[in-house]
Amino acid sequence: MIGITSFGAYVPRGRLNRAVAAKANAWANPGLAAQARGERAMAGWDEDSLTMAVEAARHALAGRQVELGAVYFGSTTHPFADRQNAGVVAAALDLPEAVATADFAGSLKAGTAALLAGLDRVAAVRGGEVLAVAAEHRRARAGSVQELMYGDAAAAFTLGSSGVIAEHLGSHSVSTDFVDHYRAAGQLFDYHWEERWLRDEAFQKWLPDAIRAGLAKLGIAARAVDRFVLAEPAPKLAAELAKRLGIADAAVADGLHATVGQSGAAHAPLMLAAALETAKPGQTLVVVSFGQGCDLLAFRVTPAIAQLAPRSALAASLARRKEETDYAKFQAFNEVVTLEKGLRAEANPQTALSAMYRKRRMLLGLVGGRCRKCGTPQFPAALRCVNPSCHHAGEMAPYRYADEPARIKTWASDWLTYTPEPPAHYGMIEFERGGRFMADITDWDLGQVSVGQPVRMVFRVRGRDPQRGMIRYFWKAAPLATAKEA
Amino acid sequence: MAEGIRDKVAILGMGCSRFGERWDMGAEELMEEAFSEALADAGIEPRQIGAAWLGSCMDEVNIGKSATPASLTLRLDNIPVTRVENYCATGTEAFRGAVYAVAAGACDIALAIGVEKLKDTGYGGLPGLEIGSLPPLWWPNLSAPGVFAQVASAYMARYNVPRDTLKRALAEISAKSHANGAKNPKAHLRKPVSCDVIMGAPMIAEPLGLFDCCGVSDGSACAIVTTPEIARSLGKHADQMVTVKALQLALSNGAEGGYNDWDGSYILTTRKAAQRAYAEAGIKKPREELSMFEVHDCFSITELVTMEDLGLSADGGAIKDVMDGFYNADGKIPCQIDGGLKCFGHPIGASGIRMVYEMYLQLQGRAGERQLKNPRYGLTHNLGGFPHQNVVGISIVGRYR
Numbered sequence: 111m112i113g114i115t116s117f118g119a120y121v122p123r124g125r126l127n128r129a130v131a132a133k134a135n136a137w138a139n140p141g142l143a144a145q146a147r148g149e150r151a152m153a154g155w156d157e158d159s160l161t162m163a164v165e166a167a168r169h170a171l172a173g174r175q176v177e178l179g180a181v182y183f184g185s186t187t188h189p190f191a192d193r194q195n196a197g198v199v200a201a202a203l204d205l206p207e208a209v210a211t212a213d214f215a216g217s218l219k220a221g222t223a224a225l226l227a228g229l230d231r232v233a234a235v236r237g238g239e240v241l242a243v244a245a246e247h248r249r250a251r252a253g254s255v256q257e258l259m260y261g262d263a264a265a266a267f268t269l270g271s272s273g274v275i276a277e278h279l280g281s282h283s284v285s286t287d288f289v290d291h292y293r294a295a296g297q298l299f300d301y302h303w304e305e306r307w308l309r310d311e312a313f314q315k316w317l318p319d320a321i322r323a324g325l326a327k328l329g330i331a332a333r334a335v336d337r338f339v340l341a342e343p344a345p346k347l348a349a350e351l352a353k354r355l356g357i358a359d360a361a362v363a364d365g366l367h368a369t370v371g372q373s374g375a376a377h378a379p380l381m382l383a384a385a386l387e388t389a390k391p392g393q394t395l396v397v398v399s400f401g402q403g404c405d406l407l408a409f410r411v412t413p414a415i416a417q418l419a420p421r422s423a424l425a426a427s428l429a430r431r432k433e434e435t436d437y438a439k440f441q442a443f444n445e446v447v448t449l450e451k452g453l454r455a456e457a458n459p460q461t462a463l464s465a466m467y468r469k470r471r472m473l474l475g476l477v478g479g480r481c482r483k484c485g486t487p488q489f490p491a492a493l494r495c496v497n498p499s500c501h502h503a504g505e506m507a508p509y510r511y512a513d514e515p516a517r518i519k520t521w522a523s524d525w526l527t528y529t530p531e532p533p534a535h536y537g538m539i540e541f542e543r544g545g546r547f548m549a550d551i552t553d554w555d556l557g558q559v560s561v562g563q564p565v566r567m568v569f570r571v572r573g574r575d576p577q578r579g580m581i582r583y584f585w586k587a588a589p590l591a592t593a594k595e596a
Numbered sequence: 597m598a599e600g601i602r603d604k605v606a607i608l609g610m611g612c613s614r615f616g617e618r619w620d621m622g623a624e625e626l627m628e629e630a631f632s633e634a635l636a637d638a639g640i641e642p643r644q645i646g647a648a649w650l651g652s653c654m655d656e657v658n659i660g661k662s663a664t665p666a667s668l669t670l671r672l673d674n675i676p677v678t679r680v681e682n683y684c685a686t687g688t689e690a691f692r693g694a695v696y697a698v699a700a701g702a703c704d705i706a707l708a709i710g711v712e713k714l715k716d717t718g719y720g721g722l723p724g725l726e727i728g729s730l731p732p733l734w735w736p737n738l739s740a741p742g743v744f745a746q747v748a749s750a751y752m753a754r755y756n757v758p759r760d761t762l763k764r765a766l767a768e769i770s771a772k773s774h775a776n777g778a779k780n781p782k783a784h785l786r787k788p789v790s791c792d793v794i795m796g797a798p799m800i801a802e803p804l805g806l807f808d809c810c811g812v813s814d815g816s817a818c819a820i821v822t823t824p825e826i827a828r829s830l831g832k833h834a835d836q837m838v839t840v841k842a843l844q845l846a847l848s849n850g851a852e853g854g855y856n857d858w859d860g861s862y863i864l865t866t867r868k869a870a871q872r873a874y875a876e877a878g879i880k881k882p883r884e885e886l887s888m889f890e891v892h893d894c895f896s897i898t899e900l901v902t903m904e905d906l907g908l909s910a911d912g913g914a915i916k917d918v919m920d921g922f923y924n925a926d927g928k929i930p931c932q933i934d935g936g937l938k939c940f941g942h943p944i945g946a947s948g949i950r951m952v953y954e955m956y957l958q959l960q961g962r963a964g965e966r967q968l969k970n971p972r973y974g975l976t977h978n979l980g981g982f983p984h985q986n987v988v989g990i991s992i993v994g995r996y997r
Contacts, residue, residue, distance in 0.1 A: 452719070453717070453718055453719040454719060454724060457724045459726070459732050461732075461733070462729035462730070462733075465729040465730045465733065466733060469730060469733070472734070473733055473734060486855070488854050488855070489854070492850070492854070496850050496851060496854040496855045497851075497855055498849075498851045498855065498857075519750070519859070519860055520746035520747070520749045520750045520860040520983075521746060521749050522741075522742040522743065522745045522746050522749070522801050522802070523745070523801060523802040524739050524741065524742030524745065524800075524801040525798075525799060525800055525801065526721050526739040526741055526742065526800055526801060527736075527737045527738065527739035527742055528737055529737060533801070533802075534736065534737060534739075534742065536736035536737075536738070536742065537746060537749075538746065538853070538860060538984060540856055541856075544856060545854065545856070546853070546854060546855070546856055547853065547854065548735065548736060548738070548743075548853065548982075548984065549736065550736045561749055561750065561752075561753040562753070572733070572734065573732075573737075582732075582733055584733065584734045
């Protein structure tokens with residue numbers, strides 16, 4: 111049996127109130143009021159598809175000792191066109207470097223393509239489980255419908271042949287150059303045609319045919335589908351399609367329009383992760399992505415799902431929510447307006463690629479060292495132990511800090527230094543089992559940061575170099591609002 | 597056991613430029629302003645100087661690298677000139693080089709000159725520091741107020757001090773320096789400011805507002821040192837002579853920033869350097885023996901904790917001493933009698949020497965309107981870097997006899 115062995119998801123905590131955004135642009139397009147309900151997930155300035163992918167993957171891997179043979183990362187918004195994004199994900203997870211990595215891109219099917227390739231790899235018995243992750247952070251023009259309807263999110267799965275919680279029953283893929291929207295290479299924004307084109311020509315014609323063919327091929331009767339996960343590009347399309355196919359109304363999964371928004375290549379995986387959160391053994395899940403064709407994947411939930419420890423996926427992400435009613439901030443984060451950054455933002459040193467490589471486990475994996483003499487964990491790993499009563503010289507044992515419990519020891523809320531989101535928050539982060547360092551604080555609430563506050567380390571964008579196109583990643587401390595988040 | 601520096605080196609002459617936003621001057625003109633005053637005070641010719649140390653911190657503005665700008669500007673006699681840089685403690689480092697050279701007998705007369713031209717950036721506050729190749733990949737974009745504001749967060753947590761209580765004491769510290777600076781013709785900021793204005797100023801880094809931050813200034817300060825014997829031979833009277841009693845430096849070794857012990861509410865290196873300096877100077881009870889001191893009040897909170905780190909206030913007791921006026925001009929141990937970094941200004945490379953300059957004037961009874969009565973010992977405290985990773989230079993100067 112092969113299939114899904116674990117899952118996780120991540121939705122940024124910022125949620126843009128759509129009514130606020132629609133109102134800001136109502137002068138130009140009063141029709142936006144039709145989309146002014148609910149909210150959309152909004153990545154922080156220091157998040158992109160890669161950082162979200164890492165966070166989702168950490169949730170999928172949490173508490174599990176798995177040997178991974180491959181990391182596949184699907185997205186249409188990979189931050190790098192040439193520097194393997196899946197490789198950065200693997201490094202952030204501090205995986206052994208003997209691992210296959212690949213990016214899947216070019217279509218909103220990229221997320222399911224990563225899943226399918228992962229399942230194929232497991233079936234081919236190449237060794238180890240596969241981490242398949244999908245994440246999306248799409249930009250949209252100010253005042254566009256897409257700005258309201260898109261959302262940023264990530265989902266991750268481990269795929270394997272033991273401890274399978276959802277058995278892969280098979281798949282069916284269709285490729286057709288049906289273009290309802292596209293984004294040319296080098297362009298920031300999608301170009302969209304009207305929704306009627308998509309509804310009449312895809313959702314009433316070739317898509318139902320493709321799904322029917324898939325279900326027939328796999329021997330699944332429409333009425334036997336317990337959960338129908340379709341990444342619909344607009345509300346209600348999945349429900350109409352289910353009716354047409356004979357799939358029960360109750361089986362249709364929520365399209366997450368009111369809470370997350372359309373997360374592109376991540377959307378079908380995100381909805382699948384949500385389905386697994388509440389899935390019962392024996393249920394049949396049918397997942398369909400949509401983008402110049404479709405991928406259909408069918409799973410049957412196994413009794414092993416009861417043994418998988420609860421993990422952070424959609425429910426936890428939705429609970430970890432901060433409403434954003436400042437549309438101007440959303441625009442600045444997504445760089446659709448050019449905000450005055452001040453002269454201090456001009457400082458822009460080149461990134462030393464050699465230093466970045468030498469210290470890759472430190473910078474991407476948050477790996478410090480543990481003194482082999484006194485046992486003190488420390489970050490970064492040092493040539494001589496930092497413990498004043500030790501100072502032992504010698505190579506340290508690697509010590510990963512990413513999941514170590516930590517608290518804020520001292521903090522600053524700084525209006526002077528440059529940051530895309532003033533005031534900059536940073537402070538001395540102290541790890542309970544040893545070690546501390548001065549780190550950026552992210553996902554803060556103004557006036558709520560305090561000494562002793564517990565934090566979780568998260569992989570984020572440390573800074574961007576627009577002149578050279580470099581994105582520098584490092585880890586930051588995110589305050590935990592409640593013990594539950596710890 | 598080393599016997600230390602006490603009374604081996606005398607200050608022959610000192611000079612200090614007017615500090616401030618010197619749009620009219622570059623580093624060269626500022627150095628000349630300080631140097632010519634020091635030469636006249638010392639009563640020597642430039643060719644009598646045997647070695648020199650130049651302190652300057654910010655390569656990004658100012659005069660660039662090496663000591664050649666000082667040698668060229670001051671037309672030194674092809675003598676050894678060394679540029680030193682140790683964050684904001686650079687001035688004391690230059691002074692230390694000159695004092696040690698004389699104490700070692702390597703030369704008869706040595707020069708220390710510090711200079712900083714900061715106001716060539718187009719924005720307020722200090723310019724960003726170049727921090728090498730690796731730190732930009734993982735350090736936060738630290739600003740000076742941001743790192744020192746963290747001391748306030750830790751101090752409040754350690755002593756359970758309400759924010760308003762701390763904020764009020766910090767305002768008193770700044771108001772005191774403004775009152776002192778108003779009497780100093782060379783100070784950058786010469787206006788008395790009330791505590792209400794200070795507390796109502798825009799926030800820079802919680803809880804530090806604009807008036808909790810020192811001036812960002814252009815300026816230069818200069819010291820010419822020699823042995824007491826040579827000073828006497830050059831006509832200086834022993835009863836007017838100011839000698840170096842102690843000169844200590846302490847640097848972090850990573851413990852504060854990497855080992856879970858330090859709680860962030862004090863500066864570890866200040867404590868280390870102060871103990872060594874008192875021992876070197878033979879001072880047993882600093883709260884009773886020190887006449888005055890100049891601390892590195894880059895921010896009001898730094899001054900507050902430094903009073904404790906120097907052993908003048910008890911741990912957790914500085915707020916009470918501040919509110920009692922213990923450190924005011926008419927208090928027991930006046931602090932920042934020249935206005936401090938806060939109001940005299942903070943041209944980085946010059947600051948450590950500027951502090952000694954004020955102690956020197958006071959000890960010689962030449963401090964004009966702000967002259968203290970019969971001071972004996974003056975201490976200077978120069979702090980560079982971050983609370984968790986820094987350089988502290990402390991000097992104690994006093995009357996020779």
